[in-house]
Amino acid sequence: MAVTSTSLASQLSIGLRRSSPKFDSFTSQSLPLTNNTFFDPNLRLSLSSTKPSRTVIAMAGSGKFFVGGNWKCNGTKDSISKLLSDLNSAKLEPDVDVVVAPPFVYIDQVKSSITDRIEISAQNSWVGKGGAFTGEISVEQLKDLGCKWVILGHSERRHVIGEKDEFIGKKAAYALSEGLGVIACIGELLEEREAGKTFDVCFQQLKAYADAVPSWDNIVIAYEPVWAIGTGKVASPEQAQEVHVALRDWLKNNVSAEVASKTRIIYGGSVNGGNSAELAKKEDIDGFLVGGASLKGPEFATIVNSVTSKKVAA
Secondary structure, X not given: OOOOOOOOOOOOOXXXXXXXXXXXXXXXXXXXXXXXXXXXXXXXXXXOOOOOOOOOOOOOOOOOEEEEEXXXXXXXXXXXXXXXXXXXXXXXXXXXXXXXEOOHHHHHHHHXXXXXXXXXXXXXXXXXXXXXXXXXXXXXXXXXXXXXXEEEOOHHHHHHHOOOHHHHHHHHHXXXXXXXXXXXXXXXXXXXXXXXXXXXXXXXXXXXXXXXXXXXXXEEEEEOOHHHOOOOEEOOHXXXXXXXXXXXXXXXHHOOHHHHHHOEXXXXXXXXXXOHHHHHOOOOXXXXXEOHHHHOHHHHHHHHOOHHHHHHHO
16 A cells, blocks of 8 residues: 655654545644644554545444543652542542552552542553562452452553563453453554554554453453653544544454444543543544543543543534
8 A cells, every 4th residue: 555645854654554534534734742732643644545445433432431540650658648639529420430550559558548439450460370470460469459450561561571462462361361351552652653553563462462362341442652651742633533443443353343342442642631622522532541640630530521522522
């Protein structure tokens, strides 16, 4: 397939293997690359094709809007107490599944103090039953602390720690088999996007989950382009929607239409209170996985309540 290029100085053009009339209708204007703004739309998925385009499924996940807060390696007992106070007093829309993922050492503190409205996730888990695995945390231990979810496959685990697709898939399968829900992260590096490999990378990572998991009933897919995580550069609503609809299409063709319809696909990557409403309007964005903004109770509540924008858009 031919790759369409832009004439800007960056000459950043992204070629993908699939095209859709829905995609080809997108237009964009260059935006400044400042903190907390959408990433330059010229660094986008170029979807022109000389071949007849194929219809791509465009149904959103049929479950509740889902917002997770990944606190990463942040916080102290005092700062988390303040954050819990803010979260407990926040007014949250009722039709949203809300989850927070504290550092392991603070899970018990959070569980004992947080409102029942918000569920607890871990940020990682071991690939099997606990034992002689220094530094690891088992699924059984997480359940004992009251965790309902675990984040797996996050880019920081992939690219900093070195976890591979197959290993992540096995971790997801074990967590699911033991009754934990899985927030299954996928996403491309900047150089992979520039090379036109966004779909290839995301589909490969998604396939590793599909090859391993016993069921999709308790999985939420989190698309997090690595170039947008913690950088202040957010995928535009159109960029995120392009990938989300392609992921749903992959599920339809490789797992089942039912799984494609039911599975929630959430977006992560510098989501904040200022951009969440516009992102939430997109049909296939079923929620968010939030990093830094989840450490600010009022702002996290704003992101949770962005579900109201989806209602208006619908």
